[in-house]
Amino acid sequence: MPRRVVVITGGSSGIGRATAMRLARDGAAVVLCARRADRLEAAAGAVRAAGGQALGIVADVTRPEDIDRLIASTVEQFGPIDVMMCNAGFGIAGAIDDIRPDQMQRLVDVNYMGTYHAIRAVLPDFRRRNRGHIIVVSSIVGKRGVPYMGAYAATKFAQTGLVECLRAEVAGSGIHVTAVFPVSTESEFFDVMSRETGTAVTRHGPRQDAAVVAERIVRAIDRPVPEVFPHAWSRGLVWLNTAAPGMCDRFVKRFGRKPMK
Numbered sequence: 001m002p003r004r005v006v007v008i009t010g011g012s013s014g015i016g017r018a019t020a021m022r023l024a025r026d027g028a029a030v031v032l033c034a035r036r037a038d039r040l041e042a043a044a045g046a047v048r049a050a051g052g053q054a055l056g057i058v059a060d061v062t063r064p065e066d067i068d069r070l071i072a073s074t075v076e077q078f079g080p081i082d083v084m085m086c087n088a089g090f091g092i093a094g095a096i097d098d099i100r101p102d103q104m105q106r107l108v109d110v111n112y113m114g115t116y117h118a119i120r121a122v123l124p125d126f127r128r129r130n131r132g133h134i135i136v137v138s139s140i141v142g143k144r145g146v147p148y149m150g151a152y153a154a155t156k157f158a159q160t161g162l163v164e165c166l167r168a169e170v171a172g173s174g175i176h177v178t179a180v181f182p183v184s185t186e187s188e189f190f191d192v193m194s195r196e197t198g199t200a201v202t203r204h205g206p207r208q209d210a211a212v213v214a215e216r217i218v219r220a221i222d223r224p225v226p227e228v229f230p231h232a233w234s235r236g237l238v239w240l241n242t243a244a245p246g247m248c249d250r251f252v253k254r255f256g257r258k259p260m261k
Contacts, residue, residue: 005078007031007070009061009118010088012039015137015185018214019085024052029078033059033070033088053078061088061114067121080129083221084122086115087137091152099151111155116162131174133224135217136163140181140234144241144248147256167226176224182213183231
């Protein structure tokens with residue numbers, strides 16, 4: 001039997017894949033969800049090669065029926081789910097008045113509604129068993145926005161609000177809820193952002209490897225905490241914003257993800 005059963009949306013690359021690889025070392029059964037079948041199978045194969053059990057399921061997080069199928073297939077293959085990791089998401093850069101309504105809607109559908117669908121699907125069983133762990137991979141811009149990332153940050157703030165409310169709802173039970181706030185990671189995130197934005201996007205500020213974020217996530221699975229800040233200095237940005245938001249406005253201008261003309 002696997003040590004634990006973990007479902008990861010957006011599991012074919014970046015933080016999702018890195019977390020699956022780290023969990024493989026612990027003998028976990030990992031179910032990866034993504035839309036690209038080839039990338040998904042490659043990630044699942046890598047997890048199996050690293051010693052874990054893995055299943056890749058092609059699914060779109062914006063479709064509730066796909067998420068219901070994901071949950072049912074996981075339970076059929078491995079048994080009850082221990083951890084639901086909501087990681088699927090992407091970014092678009094631009095000034096607020098440059099973001100088209102259809103772009104904003106797609107960000108909401110994937111980043112926020114995708115998280116909502118996953119939580120809503122798994123939570124009834126967690127409540128019935130009085131156990132389970134929901135992990136939502138947000139972003140540091142879900143705590144403090146930066147220039148030209150307003151549309152993306154809005155969806156990440158929405159995730160944070162959802163997590164905080166849910167965490168209070170299940171407080172005192174056997175259900176844990178954790179929000180993760182990474183800084184920019186070395187992954188294909190910026191390539192996707194440039195493609196979705198329609199032009200190259202400048203990159204400034206601190207970065208970290210997805211494997212570092214994965215290590216902190218697995219640590220939180222072993223010892224649940226409400227929030228995880230994988231980068232050492234990112235929590236300080238939240239404190240600065242609380243104490244001196246105007247000063248923080250000036251500080252974060254250097255980190256704006258401005259599209260190149």
